[in-house]
Amino acid sequence: xxxxxxxxxxxxxxxxxxxxxxxxxxxxxxxxxxxxxxxxxxxxxxxxxxxxxxxxxxxxxxxxxxxxxxxxxxxxxxxxxxxxxxxxxxxxxxxxxxxxxxxxxxxxxxxxxxxxxxxxxxxxxxxxxxxxxxxxxxxxxxxxxxxxxxxxxxxxxxxxxxxxxxxxxxxxxxxxxxxxxxxxxxxxxxxxxxxxxxxxxxxxxxxxxxxxxxxxxxxxxxxxxxxxxxxxxxxxxxxxxxxxxxxxxxxxxxxxxxxxxxxxxxxxxxxxxxxxxxxxxxxxxxxxxxxxxxxxxxxxxxxxxxxx
Amino acid sequence: xxxxxxxxxxxxxxxxxxxxxxxxxxxxxxxxxxxxxxxxxxxxxxxxxxxxxxxxxxxxxxxxxxxxxxxxxxxxxxxxxxxxxxxxxxxxxxxxxxxxxxxxxxxxxxxxxxxxxxxxxxxxxxxxxxxxxxxxxxxxxxxxxxxxxxxxxxxxxxxxxxxxxxxxxxxxxxxxxxxxxxxxxxxxxxxxxxxxxxxxxxxxxxxxxxxxxxxxxxxxxxxxxxxxxxxxxxxxxxxxxxxxxxxxxxxxxxxxxxxxxxxxxxxxxxxxxxxxxxxxxxxxxxxxxxxxxxxxxxxxxxxxxxxxxxxxxxxxxxxxxxxxxxxxxxxxxxxxxxxxxxxxxxxxxxxxxxxxxxx
Numbered sequence: 051x052x053x054x055x056x057x058x059x060x061x062x063x064x065x066x067x068x069x070x071x072x073x074x075x076x077x078x079x080x081x082x083x084x085x086x087x088x089x090x091x092x093x094x095x096x097x098x099x100x101x102x103x104x105x106x107x108x109x110x111x112x113x114x115x116x117x118x119x120x121x122x123x124x125x126x127x128x129x130x131x132x133x134x135x136x137x138x139x140x141x142x143x144x145x146x147x148x149x150x151x152x153x154x155x156x157x158x159x160x161x162x163x164x165x166x167x168x169x170x171x172x173x174x175x176x177x178x179x180x181x182x183x184x185x186x187x188x189x190x191x192x193x194x195x196x197x198x199x200x201x202x203x204x205x206x207x208x209x210x211x212x213x214x215x216x217x218x219x220x221x222x223x224x225x226x227x228x229x230x231x232x233x234x235x236x237x238x239x240x241x242x243x244x245x246x247x248x249x250x251x252x253x254x255x256x257x258x259x260x261x262x263x264x265x266x267x268x269x270x271x272x273x274x275x276x277x278x279x280x281x282x283x284x285x286x287x288x289x290x291x292x293x294x295x296x297x298x299x300x301x302x303x304x305x306x307x308x309x310x311x312x313x314x315x316x317x318x319x320x321x322x323x324x325x326x327x328x329x330x331x332x333x334x335x336x337x338x339x340x341x342x343x344x345x346x347x348x349x350x351x352x353x354x355x356x357x358x
Numbered sequence: 359x360x361x362x363x364x365x366x367x368x369x370x371x372x373x374x375x376x377x378x379x380x381x382x383x384x385x386x387x388x389x390x391x392x393x394x395x396x397x398x399x400x401x402x403x404x405x406x407x408x409x410x411x412x413x414x415x416x417x418x419x420x421x422x423x424x425x426x427x428x429x430x431x432x433x434x435x436x437x438x439x440x441x442x443x444x445x446x447x448x449x450x451x452x453x454x455x456x457x458x459x460x461x462x463x464x465x466x467x468x469x470x471x472x473x474x475x476x477x478x479x480x481x482x483x484x485x486x487x488x489x490x491x492x493x494x495x496x497x498x499x500x501x502x503x504x505x506x507x508x509x510x511x512x513x514x515x516x517x518x519x520x521x522x523x524x525x526x527x528x529x530x531x532x533x534x535x536x537x538x539x540x541x542x543x544x545x546x547x548x549x550x551x552x553x554x555x556x557x558x559x560x561x562x563x564x565x566x567x568x569x570x571x572x573x574x575x576x577x578x579x580x581x582x583x584x585x586x587x588x589x590x591x592x593x594x595x596x597x598x599x600x601x602x603x604x605x606x607x608x609x610x611x612x613x614x615x616x617x618x619x620x621x622x623x624x625x626x627x628x629x630x631x632x633x634x635x636x637x638x639x640x641x642x643x644x645x646x647x648x649x650x651x652x653x654x655x656x657x658x659x660x661x662x663x664x665x666x667x668x669x670x671x672x673x674x675x676x677x678x679x680x681x682x683x684x685x686x687x688x689x690x691x692x693x694x695x696x697x698x699x700x701x702x703x704x705x706x707x708x709x710x711x712x713x714x715x716x717x
Binding site for chain 1: 362364395443445496500501502503505506507509510511513514517518520521524525637638640641644677679680681682683685686687689690693694696697700701
């Protein structure tokens with residue numbers, strides 16, 4: 051059981067990064083369906099820089115920049131030019147997918163250099179890893195897992211305890227009111243969409259540099275879409291995003307494990323569970339109609355100052 | 359100081375200038391990107407055009423790619439008219455194809471072709487419709503967010519068909535290769551002028567949907583629900599039933615796309631039968647500004663890009679992903695240009711003077 055759970059944490063990480071990225075984007079009132087595209091851009095640029103420089107940290111920085119660049123295109127179009135968010139996000143996915151296959155064409159099937167593999171080295175956190183069972187699962191992991199934990203804590207504090215986070219939520223809930231109280235709506239939207247994109251880029255890089263450190267086309271394989279679902283699953287709460295990512299990450303590898311245990315359920319049927327679960331959550335949260343479990347009120351709506 | 363105002367009404371010629379300008383800008387920008395990557399942009403664009411429309415055979419290939427886009431876009435249009443964001447075209451196509459395959463693989467292959475095809479189409483429309491009905495029901499009843507609901511339904515459908523393909527429906531005759539049995543001859547759409555008759559179906563549907571939206575009571579109700587729920591309620595319309603019936607049509611048309619693709623293109627059911635047409639159709643529908651006749655033109659251009667991209671790979675050994683990127687860049691510009699259609703940007707004197715004038 052323990053090896054399965056250790057693997058589940060690894061499978062959860064790309065989801066976690068992308069979910070947190072999409073979460074802060076949505077907190078700013080923007081639904082960005084380009085997560086898959088941004089992850090692929092981060093994955094390919096991170097891998098490419100890693101391949102050419104052999105420096106894992108430059109590779110990660112590059113993937114952040116690539117995700118941010120994709121998000122910046124989306125931000126210009128949806129914030130400044132008030133383009134339809136759904137269509138812009140889908141276009142970003144088309145672009146990002148094309149971009150990643152194109153850039154990656156030259157090194158398809160190439161393995162990441164040895165220096166990059168240092169990212170996958172498991173580090174034990176002294177003390178914490180001695181906790182029975184949980185210690186092995188949560189605190190004997192690679193460095194990006196710990197960065198992921200820290201990011202969850204940071205985002206949670208940011209959204210709930212800081213003035214900036216409070217302002218951000220105001221922007222997402224009611225941009226006109228936020229504007230009236232002197233918050234620079236466009237600035238908040240830009241900053242968080244771009245930061246969110248950077249996180250998605252890093253999530254993609256986790257796939258190409260840690261999960262399978264060999265370049266293969268479409269390495270993200272739909273995880274960007276799961277991240278969009280996970281934001282709802284987490285009802286826009288960052289700590290629940292971690293729980294959700296772990297559950298979905300676990301489901302991701304459950305099918306294979308079940309087979310090795312002699313239980314024959316098709317992997318493809320198991321794969322349906324996360325999506326079905328998300329639908330259930332969407333239904334339940336709407337029915338309960340609890341405001342704190344609902345999406346930001348202005349999600350998906352462009353804000354035009356002259357119309358408030 | 360920049361000032362942005364909502365435009366009242368834009369004269370048609372100004373509108374065309376802005377649209378054409380956006381496309382030109384996008385082509386220049388895509389060209390620059392290609393040049394930076396070490397390609398000759400003129401040659402790439404030329405090959406895409408030639409690949410899409412250069413010979414009669416390539417034009418037929420473009421038509422084959424345009425058909426699923428047109429039919430799906432018409433389906434999406436019916437939902438979008440109502441401001442119901444149906445992102446689930448992909449899954450509805452998949453389920454339609456599943457329905458068609460269910461019929462084609464189980465009815466006797468001695469059945470006359472027209473009856474067989476008709477049964478396949480009916481079941482495909484039904485299955486696609488059911489797949490759209492589920493989110494529609496919850497939207498109508500509990501006001502559940504349909505964007506995510508329909509998106510998730512896509513993945514369930516894709517996993518379902520993948521399951522069939524690798525599991526219970528795997529053809530024993532394919533020597534372990536995960537594929538579903540090929541349809542018999544009477545389950546394959548016939549050809550007319552070198553292209554399967556899906557193109558006739560698509561053209562008829564363009565006309566039907568145009569009439570439905572603009573000249574029928576139901577179409578009018580859908581438009582009103584999209585424009586203002588309050589108005590619809592005030593007029594005593596049954597909003598729930600309108601949402602559900604419109605989504606049945608929307609999903610049904612996507613399901614029909616699945617039947618056309620399964621029957622005419624793959625001649626079987628595969629997990630990649632929807633081939634992103636469901637997503638691309640969202641873009642084409644939106645670009646057409648929800649007009650059935652315009653969908654026809656937009657989809658043919660898009661299909662041209664797809665076909666041209668495929669040709670690029672064969673003719674110049676340039677990966678087809680280049681065409682995806684160009685497509686993305688062009689779309690970004692078109693999306694951006696919408697702003698200049700709806701808003702007027704003008705330079706004004708500083709804000710202070712404006713206030714003085716008022717005072």
